Amino acid sequence: MACRARSLLLLAVCSSVADCKKTPAGRGTQEPPTAGDCAPSCVAGQHCDEASSTCACDNACAAGESRCGVGGSPEQCALAQGCPVWTVPVVCVAGVEVCSLVGAVAQCQCRPPPACTIDARSCSGDGLRLQTCGADAHGCAVPRVVHCPTVYGAGSTCVASPGQAHCLCPPSSASTVYVDGLHGDDQLGSGAGAPVECAFKTIAHGMAVASSGETVAVRPGTYSAAQGELFPIQLKGGVTLTTDVTPVDTTSYVIEGTGSVALGATPAFATVAALGVGVGAPVLRNFTLRAVQPVVPGTGAYAFGCSGGAPVLDHVVIDGADRGVAVLEGCAPTLTGLVARNVVSVGLRVQTTAGTTTVTAGTLAGAEVGLSLASGVISIDGLDISGAATVGVECRPSGGVLALAATGLRVHDGTGDGVTLRPLGGGGAYGAIDLVNAEVSFVQGVGITVQAGAPTLSGLAAHDNGNEGLFVDAPGGTVSLVAAVISANGLGNGSPGVTLVDGTLSATGASVVDANGDAGFVAVGGTLSIDGASIDRNRLDGVSHYGGATTLVSSTLSANLGAGVTLFGGTLGLTSCTVESNLMGGIDAEGGSLALAASLVRNNTGGPGLALVGDVTAVVTGSSVSGNGGAYGTYGNSGGILLALNDGATLSIFKRNLVFGNLYNGVDVYVAGVTLGDGAAGTCMNKNSFYCYGAGNVGVAAHSVTVDATHADWANAAPASTIDWIGPTVDAASPCGSVGCP
Numbered sequence: 001m002a003c004r005a006r007s008l009l010l011l012a013v014c015s016s017v018a019d020c021k022k023t024p025a026g027r028g029t030q031e032p033p034t035a036g037d038c039a040p041s042c043v044a045g046q047h048c049d050e051a052s053s054t055c056a057c058d059n060a061c062a063a064g065e066s067r068c069g070v071g072g073s074p075e076q077c078a079l080a081q082g083c084p085v086w087t088v089p090v091v092c093v094a095g096v097e098v099c100s101l102v103g104a105v106a107q108c109q110c111r112p113p114p115a116c117t118i119d120a121r122s123c124s125g126d127g128l129r130l131q132t133c134g135a136d137a138h139g140c141a142v143p144r145v146v147h148c149p150t151v152y153g154a155g156s157t158c159v160a161s162p163g164q165a166h167c168l169c170p171p172s173s174a175s176t177v178y179v180d181g182l183h184g185d186d187q188l189g190s191g192a193g194a195p196v197e198c199a200f201k202t203i204a205h206g207m208a209v210a211s212s213g214e215t216v217a218v219r220p221g222t223y224s225a226a227q228g229e230l231f232p233i234q235l236k237g238g239v240t241l242t243t244d245v246t247p248v249d250t251t252s253y254v255i256e257g258t259g260s261v262a263l264g265a266t267p268a269f270a271t272v273a274a275l276g277v278g279v280g281a282p283v284l285r286n287f288t289l290r291a292v293q294p295v296v297p298g299t300g301a302y303a304f305g306c307s308g309g310a311p312v313l314d315h316v317v318i319d320g321a322d323r324g325v326a327v328l329e330g331c332a333p334t335l336t337g338l339v340a341r342n343v344v345s346v347g348l349r350v351q352t353t354a355g356t357t358t359v360t361a362g363t364l365a366g367a368e369v370g371l372s373l374a375s376g377v378i379s380i381d382g383l384d385i386s387g388a389a390t391v392g393v394e395c396r397p398s399g400g401v402l403a404l405a406a407t408g409l410r411v412h413d414g415t416g417d418g419v420t421l422r423p424l425g426g427g428g429a430y431g432a433i434d435l436v437n438a439e440v441s442f443v444q445g446v447g448i449t450v451q452a453g454a455p456t457l458s459g460l461a462a463h464d465n466g467n468e469g470l471f472v473d474a475p476g477g478t479v480s481l482v483a484a485v486i487s488a489n490g491l492g493n494g495s496p497g498v499t500l501v502d503g504t505l506s507a508t509g510a511s512v513v514d515a516n517g518d519a520g521f522v523a524v525g526g527t528l529s530i531d532g533a534s535i536d537r538n539r540l541d542g543v544s545h546y547g548g549a550t551t552l553v554s555s556t557l558s559a560n561l562g563a564g565v566t567l568f569g570g571t572l573g574l575t576s577c578t579v580e581s582n583l584m585g586g587i588d589a590e591g592g593s594l595a596l597a598a599s600l601v602r603n604n605t606g607g608p609g610l611a612l613v614g615d616v617t618a619v620v621t622g623s624s625v626s627g628n629g630g631a632y633g634t635y636g637n638s639g640g641i642l643l644a645l646n647d648g649a650t651l652s653i654f655k656r657n658l659v660f661g662n663l664y665n666g667v668d669v670y671v672a673g674v675t676l677g678d679g680a681a682g683t684c685m686n687k688n689s690f691y692c693y694g695a696g697n698v699g700v701a702a703h704s705v706t707v708d709a710t711h712a713d714w715a716n717a718a719p720a721s722t723i724d725w726i727g728p729t730v731d732a733a734s735p736c737g738s739v740g741c742p
Contacts, residue, residue, distance in 0.1 A: 041055075042055035043055075043080075043081055044080070044085060045057060045058050045060065045080055045081070045083040045084070045085035046058060046081075046083055057082070057083035057084070058083065058085075059083070059084060060084065060085065060086065061077035061084050061085070061086055062077055062084060063077055063078065063079060063084050064076075064077060065077040066101075066104060066105045066106040067086075067101075067106055068099035068100070068101065068106045069086070069088065069099070071088070071091075072092055072094070072098065072099055073088055073090065073091045073092045073099055073108065074088070074089065074090060074092070074099050074105075074106035074107055074108060075087065075088055075106065076088075076089055076106070090108060092108040093108070093136055093140065093142065095111070095115070096110070096111060096115055096136065096140050096141070096142055097109060097110060097111055097136075097138065097140055098110075098111045108138055109138070109140075110138065110139070110140035110141070111140070114140070114141040115133075115141050115142065115143050116131075116133035116141045116142075116143045117133055117141065118133050118134065118135050118141050119133060119134075120132070120133045121133075121164050121165040121166070122160075122165050123158035123159065123160055123165045124145075124158065127157045127158050127159075128147060128148055128149060128157060128158060129145050129146065129147055129148065129158060130145070130146040130148060130158045130165060130166060130167045131143065131144075131145055131165075132144045132145075132146070146167060148167035148168065151167065151195055152167045152168065152169060152170060152195060152198070153170045155168075155170075156168045156169070156170065164188075166188045169188065169189055169190035169192050169197070169198035170190065170192045170198065171190055171192065172190055172191035172192045172193075173192070173193065175213070175214055175215060176193065176214065176215045176216075176217050177191035177200065177206045177209055177210045177214060177215070177216050177217070178191055178192065178193045178198075178199035178200070178206070178216075178217050178218075178219070178244065179191075179199055179200045179201070179202065179203050179205075179206040179216060179217070179218045179219065179223075180196050180199035180200070180201070180218075180219040180221070181201060181202070181218075181219070181221035181222070181223055181227050182196075182219070182221055183196040183197050183199065184196070184197065184198075184199035184200050184201040184202075184219075185197060185199075185200070185201050186200050186201045186202055186205040186228070189201065191206060191209060193217075196219075199219065201227075201228055202223065202227070202228050202229050202230070203216065203218060203223050203229060203233055203241065203255065204229055204230045204231075204233045206218075207233060207234065207235065207236055207239065207241065210236060210239045211238075211239070212236070212237060212238030212239060212280070213238055213239075214238075214239055214240075215239070215240040215241075215242060216239060216240070216241045216242070217242060217243070217244045218241070218242070218243055218244060218253060218287075219243075219244045220243075220244075220252040220253055221252075221253070221254070222254040222256055223254065223255045223256065224254075224255075224256040224257075224258070225256075225258045225259075229255075231257045231258055231259050231261075232257060232259070232261050232272045232275055232276040232305075233255070233257075233275050233276070234275075234276055234277070234278065235275060235276070235277045235280075235282035235284060235311060236280065236282055237279050237280010237281055237282055237309060238280055238281060238282065239282050239283075240282070240283040240284075240285065241282065241283065241284050241285070241287075242283070242284075242285040242286055243285070243286040243287065246286060247286055249317075250286050250287055250288040250315065250316070250317045251288055251319075253286060253287050253288060254287070254288045254289075254290060255275065255287055255288070255289050255290070256289075256290040256291075256292070257272075257275070257289070257290065257291045257292070257301075257303060258291070258292045259301070260272075260300070260301040261276070261301075272301055272302050272303075272304065272305035272326065275289065275303070275304045275305075276304070276305050276306065276307075277305075277306035277307070277308065277309050277311045277331065277333075278306070278307055278308045278309060279308050279309045280309045280310075280311075281309060281310040281311065281312065282309070282311050282312070283311070283312040283314065284304075284311065284312070284313050284314070284316055285312075285313075285314040285315060285316070286314070286315050286316070287316055287317070288316075288317045288318075288319050289303040289304055289316060289317070289318050289319070289321070290303065290318075290319060290320040290321060291303040291320070291321035291322065291323075300321070300322025300323060300344070300345070301321075301322065301323065302321070302322075302323040302324060302325060302326040302349070303318045303321040303323070303324055303325065303343075304316070304318065304324070304325045304326070305325065305326035305327075305328065306326070306327060306328065306331035306333055307328045307329040307330065307331055308329060308330045308331055309330075309331060309332075310331075310332045310333065310334070310355065311331070311333045311334075312333065312334045312336070313325075313333060313334070313335045313336065313338055314336050314337060315336065315337035315338075316335075316337070316338055316339070317338075317339040317340075317341070318338075318339065318340040318341070318343055318347075319339075319341055319342050320342045320343075321340075321342075321343050321344070322343070322344045322345050323343065323344070323345050323346045323349070324340035324343045324346060324347045324348055324349075324364070324367070325338065325340065325347070325348045325349070326349045326351075327348070327349065327350045327351070327352050327357050327376070328349075328351050328352060329351075329352060329353060329354075330352065330353060330354040330355070331352050331354075331355070331357075332352065332354055332355020332356055332357060332376075333357055333358070334358045334360075335348075335357070335358065335359045335360070335362060336360045336361060336362075337360070337361050337362065338359065338362040338363070338364075339362070339363045339364075339365075340363070340364045340365065340367065341363070341364075341365040341366055342366060343364075343366065343367040344367065344368065345367060345368050345369065346367055346368065346369050346370075346372050347364035347365075347367040347369070347370045347371060347385070348362075348364060348370070348371050348372070349372045349374075350371075350372070350373050350374065350375075350376050350378055351373075351374035351375050351376065351398065351399065351400075352375060352376035352400075353375060353376065353399070353400050354376075355376075355377070356376075356377040356378070356379050357376055357377070357378045357379070358379045358380075358381075359378070359379070359380045359381070359383055360380075360381045360382055361381070361382045361383075362380075362382070362383045362384070363383075363384045363385075363386075364383070364384070364385045364386075364388075365384075365385075365386045365387050366386070366387040366388075367387075367388060367389075368388065368389045368390050369388060369390055369391055369392075369394050370385035370386075370388045370391070370392045370393060370411070370414075371383070371385060371392065371393045371394070372394050372396075373393070373394065373395045373396070373402055373404060374396060374397065374398040374399060374400075374402065374425070374428065375397060375398060375399050375400030375401060375402050375428060376400065376401075376402065376403075377403045377404075377405075377431075378402075378403070378404045378405070378406075379405050379406075380404070380405070380406035380407065380408070380409055381406075381407050381408060382407070382408040383406070383408070383409050383410070384410045384412075385409075385410065385411045385412075385414075386411075386412050386413045386414065387413055387414055387415075388411070388414035388415075388416055388443075389414065389415050389416055390416040390417070391414070391416050391417045391418070391419070391420050391445075392411035392412075392414050392416075392417070392418050392419060392440075392443065393409070393411060393418070393419040393420070394420050394422065395419075395420065395421045395422060395430075395433070395453070396422035396423075396424075396425050396428070397424050397425055397428025397429055397430055397452075398424075398425030398426055398427065398428040399425075399426065399427050399428060400427065400428065400429075401428075401429045401430070401431045402428065402429070402430055402431060402433075403430075403431030403432050403433070404432075404433045404434070404435075405432070405434045405436075406434070406435050406436065406438060407436040407437060408436075408437055408438075409435060409438040409439070410438070410439045410440075410441075411438075411439070411440045411441075411443065412439070412440070412441045412442050412443065413441075413442045413443070414442075414443040414444065414445075415443075415444050415445075416443065416444065416445050417443060417445035417446045417447075417449055418440035418441075418443045418445070418446065418447045418448055418462075418465065419435075419438075419440060419447070419448045419449070420446075420448075420449040420450075420451070421433065421449065421450045421451055421452055421453045421455060421474075422451055422452065423451050423452045424452055430452060430453035430454065432454075432456075433453050433454065433455035433456070434455070434456045434458070435455065435456070435457050435458070435460065436458045436459055437458070437459040437460075437461075438457065438459070438460050438461070439460075439461040439462075439463075440460070440461070440462045440463075440465065440469070441461070441462070441463050441464050441465065442464045442465065443465050443466065444465075444466040445465070445466055445467055446465065446466075446467045446468050446469075446470075446471045447462035447463075447465040447467075447468065447469040447470060447486075447489060448460070448462060448469070448470050448471070449471045449472075449473075450470070450471070450472045450473070450474045450477060450479050450503070451473055451474050451477075452474050452476075452477050453474065453477055454477055454478040454479070454480075455479055455480070456480040456482065457470075457479065457480065457481050457482065457484060458480075458482040458483060458484075458509075459482070459483050459484065460481065460484040460485070460486070461484070461485045462484070462485070462486045462487075462489065462497075463485065463486070463487045463488050463489065464487075464488045464489065464491075465489045465490070466489075466490065466492060466493065466495075467489065467490055467493065467495040468489055468490060468495050468496055468497065468498060468499050469486035469487070469489040469490075469497050469498060469513075469516070470486060470497070470498045470499075471498075471499045471501075472498075472499065472500045472501065472502075472503050472505050472526070473500075473501035473502050473503065474502060474503035475502045475503060476503065477503040477504070478503065478504040478505075478506075479503065479504065479505045479506070480506050480508075481498075481505065481506065481507040481508070481511055482507075482508055482509040482511070483508075483509035483510055483511060484507065484509075484511040484512070484513075485511070485512045485513075486498060486511070486512070486513045486514075486516070486520075487512065487513070487514045487515050487516065488515045488516065489516045489517065490516055490517030490518055491516075491517040491539075492517070493517065494517045494518050494539070494540075495516070495517050495518055496516055496517070496518040496519040496520065496521065496522040496538070496540075496544070497513045497514075497516035497518075497519070497520045497521065497538065498513060498520065498521045498522070499521075499522045499524065500521070500522070500523045500524065500525070500526045500528050500548065501524045501525055501526065502524075502525050502526045503526045503527075504526060504527045504528075504529075505526065505527070505528050505529070506528075506529040506530075506531070507528075507529070507530045507531070507533050508529075508531045508532060509532065510532050510533070510534070511530075511532070511533045511534070512533070512534045512536075513533060513534070513535045513536075513538070514534065514535065514536040514537045514538060515536075515537045515538060515539075516538045516539065517538075517539050518538070518539060518540045518544075519538055519540045519541040519542065519543060519544040519560075519562070519566075520535040520536075520538040520541070520542045520543060520557075520560070521535065521542070521543045521544070521550075522543075522544045522546070523543070523544070523545045523546065523547065523548050523550050523570065524546050524547050524548065525546075525547045525548040525570075526548045526549075527548060527549050527550075528548060528549070528550040528551075529550070529551050529553075530543075530550070530551070530552045530553070530555050531552075531553045531554060531555065532553070532554050532555060533552075533555040533556070534555070534556050534558075535555060535556065535557045535558075535560070536556070536557070536558045536559050536560065537558075537559045537560065537561075538560045538561065538562070539560075539561050539562075540560065540561060540562040541560055541562035541563045541564065541565065541566045541582075541584075542557035542558075542560045542562075542563070542564045542565060542579075542582065543557065543564075543565045543566070543572075544562075544566050544568075545565070545566065545567045545568065545569070545570055545572050545592065546568050546569050546570065547569045547570040547592075548570045548571075549570060549571040549572075550570065550571070550572050550573070551572075551573045551574075551575070552565075552572075552573070552574045552575070552577050553574075553575050553576060553577070554575075554576045554577065555574075555577050555578075556577070556578045556580070557577065557578070557579045557580075557582065558578070558579070558580045558581050558582065559581050559582065559583075560582045560583065561582075561583050561584070562582065562583065562584045563582055563584045563585045563586065563587065563588045563604075563607065564579035564580070564582040564585075564586045564587060564601075564604065565579060565586070565587045565588070565589075566587075566588045566589075566590070567587070567588070567589040567590065567591065567592050567594055567616065568590055568591045568592065569591045569592040570592045570593075571592060571593045571595075572589075572592060572593070572594050572595070573594075573595040573596075573597075574587075574594075574595070574596050574597070574599050575595075575597045575598055575599065576597075576598045576599060577599040577600070578599065578600045578602075579599065579600070579601045579602075579604065579609075580600065580601070580602045580603050580604065581602075581603050581604065581605075582604045582605075582606075583604075583605055583606050584606040584607050584630075585604050585605075585606055585607025585608055585609070585611060585628070585630060585632070586601040586602075586604035586607075586608070586609040586610055586625075586628055587601060587609070587610045587611065588607065588611045588613070589610075589611065589612050589613065589616040589618060590611075590613050590614045590615075590616060591614055591615050591616055592616060592617075593616070593617045593618070594612070594616055594617070594618040594619070594620075595618070595619045596610070596618070596619070596620045596621070596623050597619075597620075597621050597622055597623065598621075598622045598623060599623045599624075600623070600624050600626075601623060601624065601625045601626075601628065602624065602625070602626045602627045602628065603626075603627040603628065604627075604628045604630075605628070605629065605630050606630040606631075607628075607630040607631070607632045607638070608628055608629065608630065608632055608638040608639060608640060608641060608642040608662075608664075608668075609625040609626070609627075609628030609629075609639070609640050609641065609662065610625055610628075610640070610641045610642070611632055611638070611641075611642040611644075612641070612642065612643050612644070612645060612649075612651060613632075613642065613644045613645070614644070614645070614646050614649065615645075615646050615648070615649050616645065616649055617649055617650050617652065618650070618651050618652070618654075619651075619652055619653040619654075620651070620653070620654050620657060621653060621654075621655055621656055621657065622655075622656045622657065623657050623658075624657070624658040624659075624660075625640040625641055625657065625658070625659045625660075625662065625666075626640070626658070626659070626660050626661045626662060627661050627662060627663070628640055628662050628663065629662050629663025629664045630663070635668065635670065637663075637664045638664055638665065638668045639662030639663050639664030639665050639666060639668075639693075639697065640659040640660075640662040640664075640665070640666045640667055641659060641666070641667045641668070642667075642668050642670075643667065643668065643669045643670060643671055643674060644668075644670040644671060645670075645671040649671075651674055651675075654674075654675070654676055654688065655687070655688060656687070656688065657688045657689070658688075658689050659688065659689070659690050659691075659699070660689070660690070660691045660692040660693070661692040661693075662693065662697075664697050665693065665697045665698050665699070665700070665701040666690045666693050666697070666698070666699040666700060667690065667699065667700045667701065668701045668703065669700065669701065669702045669703060669705055669707050670703045670704075670705065671705060672705040672706055673705075673706065674705070674707050674708070675707075675708040676688050676700065676707060676708065
């Protein structure tokens with residue numbers, strides 16, 4: 001369509017560039033289009049070229065050119081949609097700045113003479129206005145006037161002292177003192193919440209002014225010596241030091257301490273850099289604390305420390321310090337949501353003589369020692385300790401009694417040990433040590449080491465640690481293991497689940513010890529009592545016994561890659577136990593003393609169900625030995641029981657046992673003088689039963705020795721030397737009858 005005529009005051013609109021016409025102003029415009037038919041208009045810096053019916057650049061300036069514009073501000077030539085146009089990058093402040101050419105570049109410069117003297121302060125004649133002089137972004141003096149009653153509240157006036165003119169701040173509220181490190185002033189402020197200039201500048205000053213029952217509310221910022229803080233800041237009893245709002249995290253509220261000041265009469269190592277408490281019950285909430293770290297790790301101060309009182313730390317983060325928190329002398333703090341990370345030496349140290357240190361929902365990450373306990377009563381409900389280089393929790397009583405009650409303690413992923421109970425230090429003693437539902441996992445050392453004390457470990461989960469899950473070498477000490485799971489420890493270096501060297505260890509409450517890198521339990525000495533445990537799938541034996549005294553009651557030892565039990569020394573008793581499906585025999589006793597009663601030994605392969613070899617002394621009563629068999633050293637294949645005792649070793653009692661269905665002979669005897677029964681002629685009360693042995697096997701094979709099997713049941717018929725036993729016998733007739741084969 002063709003352009004339609006319009007008034008000179010109206011614009012023409014075209015349906016295409018070809019229809020574009022000039023207005024009297026010379027700009028290309030368009031008429032209202034018909035439906036679906038409209039071309040773009042020419043933009044600023046362009047005009048309509050009628051000859052070519054296209055938009056062309058005005059070329060009003062050259063790119064990079066600069067000038068002072070008619071508005072009094074610098075203008076710069078820049079490209080806009082491909083065409084050079086004048087732009088205004090910055091606006092000069094009216095009355096303060098003027099545009100001038102410096103060389104070929106237009107700039108805002110201070111208008112001479114300056115409107116005022118920068119940093120000057122004075123009061124107006126009526127005493128209601130504060131006249132100040134600041135600097136703008138270009139350093140030009142800018143006068144400012146504050147009407148004191150309007151900004152600071154009714155009754156505020158301008159005064160010229162102390163030191164400089166200022167509006168009088170309103171008093172702080174009856175309960176809250178404000179601190180603002182960016183805007184506040186310790187000299188001129190009052191601690192009021194508004195305006196911001198009336199807050200104090202430093203936490204130390206706010207804490208000094210606040211009284212018991214009041215709150216010091218701190219606005220965001222990093223409070224450090226460079227900002228005017230004096231460290232360590234002493235918290236005051238009954239005063240709450242908190243943030244002005246509850247933050248999502250504490251990174252906007254940082255107290256960065258420097259220096260090293262001793263806490264009371266504590267040892268030289270116990271110094272504090274950021275915050276300290278001596279008396280009372282102050283509250284510290286929602287802060288990040290830092291302490292400048294020393295060149296030599298382990299010689300620096302704690303970020304927070306207390307030597308008395310009962311402070312409350314609520315969601316405080318220690319992020320960057322040589323040491324985190326020290327609880328010393330008579331201090332009894334409550335630590336809720338405490339986090340210590342990027343701490344070099346110690347996350348939390350407790351060495352106190354009064355009250356209880358309470359830790360709830362805490363996190364200690366990455367220190368050399370996560371939690372160090374020397375004395376006092378410590379109560380823990382949820383504490384996560386990770387990445388400790390030496391040990392996650394170290395207990396070493398010194399200077400008092402150490403008692404620990406911990407629920408939900410988790411120690412994991414450290415390069416050292418998990419939890420250690422060290423021998424006593426000077427003047428120290430262990431009180432009750434109770435860990436409930438603790439988890440120690442993926443530490444490269446030992447999960448839990450007990451060298452002293454009498455801990456109770458209820459619901460312990462110790463798994464996937466580099467060495468033992470539990471190591472006990474505690475002369476005179478007692479360890480109670482209740483309903484524990486100790487699994488997959490020592491897989492990389494062949495360590496057992498539990499090692500007992502000295503002391504007393506009891507395992508009750510359906511504990512599970514399985515899939516460890518060596519035996520489930522290794523007993524070297526001490527007293528070991530196991531009741532109701534499942535000891536399964538370990539890479540060697542279920543129990544390896546070298547010394548001490550061990551009893552197993554109502555426990556299962558199954559599917560271990562070695563034997564169910566090996567005995568090399570000491571005293572070992574099994575009562576009402578099940579030893580089954582182990583891959584290198586059921587029970588292998590080669591030394592010490594064995595008592596086996598009322599137990600099932602069945603379906604073990606790679607050796608006999610029960611091997612009594614060497615210098616072992618044994619009593620076997622009321623047990624069932626079935627489905628076993630395999631090669632045993634030079635003795636070849638053996639099924640139920642192998643007897644190869646040295647001179648002086650004895651099978652003193654063997655009665656009321658069932659030996660049946662084994663893969664080879666029921667009993668192989670290589671030692672003279674064995675009595676399989678109670679030996680009393682005509683009495684069958686204590687008889688043994690040998691039955692269901694397969695073709696080619698016998699109930700009792702006496703290998704060139706004399707065996708008294710007078711009082712025994714045999715399979716299906718009276719004994720015959722070619723069927724039931726071979727070798728010399730005392731009495732080839734049995735008055736006890738026979739049993740049928742099921």
